Amino acid sequence: LTERDVPDYLDVDNSKLTATFVRTPSLGDVPYPVIMEPNLVVEFYAKN
Structure with a gap:
């Protein structure tokens, strides 16, 4: 298997x-540029 960087929120054996x-990842843990707006997801599902 190819070696990969393991995020600190995972414990890999x-x-x-x-x-x-190990913990819930935060939005800051995303390793690539992205604009996330979780409030829009909540708003969308609150209407439906």
Whole structure:
């Protein structure tokens, strides 16, 4: 398998091929440029 950077919010055990969330990732953890507006998602589902 190719080596990859593992985010600090994951605990990875390569020998068992498992991964566990250590914490919930924040919007700041996204490793690429993106504009996220979670308030718009909440607003959308509140209307439907």
